[in-house]
Amino acid sequence: xxxxxxxxxxxxxxxxxxxxxxxxxxxxxxxxxxxxxxxxxxxxxxxxxxxxxxxxxxxxxxxxxxxxxxxxxxxxxxxxxxxxxxxxxxxxxxxxxxxxxxxxxxxxxxxxxxxxxxxxxxxxxxxxxxxxxxxxxxxxxxxxxxxxxxxxxxxxxxxxxxxxxxxxxxxxxxxxxxxxxxxxxxxxxxxxxxxxxxxxxxxxxxxxxxxxxxxxxxxxxxxxxxxxxxxxxxxxxxxxxxxxxxxxxxxxxxxxxxxxxxxxxxxxxxxxxxxxxxxxxxxxxxxxxxxxxxxxxxxxxxxxxxxxxxxxxxxxxxxxxxxxxxxxxxxxxxxxxxxxxxxxxxxxxxxx
Numbered sequence: 001x002x003x004x005x006x007x008x009x010x011x012x013x014x015x016x017x018x019x020x021x022x023x024x025x026x027x028x029x030x031x032x033x034x035x036x037x038x039x040x041x042x043x044x045x046x047x048x049x050x051x052x053x054x055x056x057x058x059x060x061x062x063x064x065x066x067x068x069x070x071x072x073x074x075x076x077x078x079x080x081x082x083x084x085x086x087x088x089x090x091x092x093x094x095x096x097x098x099x100x101x102x103x104x105x106x107x108x109x110x111x112x113x114x115x116x117x118x119x120x121x122x123x124x125x126x127x128x129x130x131x132x133x134x135x136x137x138x139x140x141x142x143x144x145x146x147x148x149x150x151x152x153x154x155x156x157x158x159x160x161x162x163x164x165x166x167x168x169x170x171x172x173x174x175x176x177x178x179x180x181x182x183x184x185x186x187x188x189x190x191x192x193x194x195x196x197x198x199x200x201x202x203x204x205x206x207x208x209x210x211x212x213x214x215x216x217x218x219x220x221x222x223x224x225x226x227x228x229x230x231x232x233x234x235x236x237x238x239x240x241x242x243x244x245x246x247x248x249x250x251x252x253x254x255x256x257x258x259x260x261x262x263x264x265x266x267x268x269x270x271x272x273x274x275x276x277x278x279x280x281x282x283x284x285x286x287x288x289x290x291x292x293x294x295x296x297x298x299x300x301x302x303x304x305x306x307x308x309x310x311x312x313x314x315x316x317x318x319x320x321x322x323x324x325x326x327x328x329x330x331x332x333x334x335x336x337x338x339x340x341x342x343x344x345x346x347x348x349x350x351x352x
Contacts, residue, residue, distance in 0.1 A: 074223055078290060127189050136204070147220075149168040181262050216229075233301075
C-alpha cells in the first residue's frame with residue numbers, strides 16, 4: 001500500500017496519495033485479485049484509519065486516549081491487518097439474502113413435516129433425546145454466537161469484523177431455529193417438555209464440560225482468541241461431532257427425517273466460517289514480520305481450548321448409547337473429528 005504524502009496538511013477527502021489516486025477509478029485500496037469485487041468495494045476501508053488516509057488522526061477517541069480501533073485488542077500482530085478479505089465475500093445484502101433463504105427452508109421443512117404427522121412417528125427414546133440434548137445444544141450455539149458478537153466489536157478492520165459478525169449471526173440463527181423447531185414439533189408429541197433442554201444444559205453432568213468450554217471462550221478478552229477457539233478448535237472437536245456425527249447420522253434410523261434438514265444449514269455455515277478463519281490465521285501465521293510470534297500465540301490458544309474441547313467431546317459420549325437404533329459409534333465419529341482437526345491445523349502449520 002503506497003504511503004501517505006508527508007507534505008499533506010489538510011484533512012480533506014482526496015488530500016492524501018493512495019492506490020489509484022492518480023486515476024478515475026476512485027478506489028482507495030489494492031484489490032486481492034486483478035479486479036475489485038463488489039464485496040471489496042463495500043467493505044474495504046469503510047472505517048477510518050490514521051495509517052490509511054485519515055491524516056488528521058482519529059475522529060473519535062475513548063476517554064483513555066485510544067482511537068475507535070486499536071491493534072492491541074489481540075495478542076496477535078500483523079504487518080497489514082487490511083490484507084484480509086473473507087473468502088466467502090459476505091456483506092450486508094448477501095448475508096440477509098442467505099439467512100432469509102435458510103429460514104424459509106427450515107420453516108417449510110417443519111410445516112410440511114407437521115402436516116404429514118412426521119413428529120408422531122419419532123421413536124420415543126429419540127423424542128426424549130431431542131428434548132433434552134438438542135434442547136441443550138441450542139445453548140451451545142447461543143453461547144458461541146454471543147461470544148462472536150462481542151468479538152466483532154474489537155477487530156481492527158471492517159473485513160475482520162464483518163466475518164466475525166456474520167459468524168455470530170449464523171450461530172444465533174441456529175439457536176433460534178432449534179428453539180422454534182422443538183416448540184413446534186413438541187405440539188404434536190404427548191408429554192413434551194420445553195424446559196428439559198435448559199435443565200439438561202444447567203444440571204446434567206454430560207453437558208458440564210461443554211459449559212466450561214463455552215464459558216471459557218466467552219470469558220476470553222482477546223477477540224481473535226475467541227474466533228480461533230470457536231472455528232479452529234471447538235467446532236471440529238465438538239460442534240461437528242454432535243451435529244453431523246450424531247444428529248444427522250442417527251436421526252433417520254430413529255424415524256426422524258425432520259431434524260437433519262433443520263440442522264444441515266449449520267454445517268454449510270461452518271464451512272464458510274472455517275474458510276474465513278483459516279484465511280485470516282494463515283495470513284497472520286505467515287506474516288513476514290510476526291509469523292513465528294503469531295504461531296506461538298496460536299499454539300497457546302490451541303493447547304488451552306483444545307484440552308477443554310476434548311473434555312467436552314468426551315462428556316457427550318453417553319448420548320450415542322441412548323437411541324434404540326445406533327448406526328454410528330462415538331469412537332468412529334470422534335476419530336473423524338480428530339482427523340478433521342489435524343487437517344485444519346496442517347493448513348496453519350500448527351501441531352497438537
